[in-house]
Amino acid sequence: MPNCALLKQLAKRRILYSAMSEKVFINEVGLRDGLQNLDTFISSDGKLALCRSFIDAGLKEIEVTSFVSHKAVPQMSDADRLFSNLPDLSDVDFSALVPNIKGYERAREAGAKRVALVVATTETFNQRNINMTFSEAVSISEKVIALAQVDGVRVRTYISGSFVCPYEGIIPVNQVLDLTERLLAAGTDEVGIADTTGASNPAHCQKLFSAVTQRWGPERFSAHFHDTRAMGLVLAWIALQEGIRRFDSSIGGLGGCPFAPGAAGNLATEDLVFMLNQSGYKTDINFDRLLLAIATAEQLTGKSLGGRIMPWWTSQDK
């Protein structure tokens, strides 16, 4: 006898997937994850110019900065000024990372309508990243989510080290599910499954995203990958096949976390956009204009940037 409730649920999910299958949303994190590791301070005007190049390329979600301690991440010391000087655009979602209530209050004061929290999967990673125990990190997140709900501010909560913790090793899928359950119950609008050090692999990625989407559906989840071990695109493809339609990526593959040894560049926005466009997904992002954004990022950082697509792309006759 077939399980009717389960069949109905599956049919519903299938309909949901097909209805939302074409459009993929990309959150550009180059200004935050991309720059936070950089020693040379980039001026607020330079950051605003990079932000403008993202907007020109059609990016609609941009993580601009973090309201963290200037001692912990000097690059983000201009967060208040930067956020307050963003262009007033109703169709672009600007967000900022906040590690605690003070960060949330600063972000709200600067006009943020969307913030990102971060909870790592292990004790050590939370200690090193935000100087909190795991319980403190969860409880502060619950408090910030409650405040944000009252203020009408949307919250994405990243689960840092969702696959591997740089200090404690491989993270079992159930551990991430338990944490996800708590964050969703607290009312976070979105959970960002983050492979902070780019240490996941296709099998582990499939297992986690499949477990997550079977339990809660894909709508409240996003995926955040780093390309440290050349897995970025394949992991994104796997998450996509599991129904995920929200991804973080960083222009030119800029990125890394100062508190996660081994965290190299993020999945490059241009690689992700190219793969999605080639596969028939809709991003509304102009690839040529992304290249202008890479040039701006190169000029500002003094680094040679670009995802895996770039050597081939630049060798083509246009």
Ligand code: COA
């Ligand atoms: N923004 C600015 N300053 C902050 C702050 C915030 N969000 N939170 C705390 N501070 C200040 C306090 O006011 C205090 O300042 P004082 O020394 O002048 O009195 C000082 O920082 C220490 O406060 P405390 O609450 O004890 O913080 P902490 O030293 O335990 O540091 C964090 C905690 C979260 C503020 C710090 O670890 C941090 O900013 N980490 C950055 C994490 C990050 O960006 N990781 C990468 C992305 S995942």
Ligand code: ZN
């Ligand atoms: Zn990251």
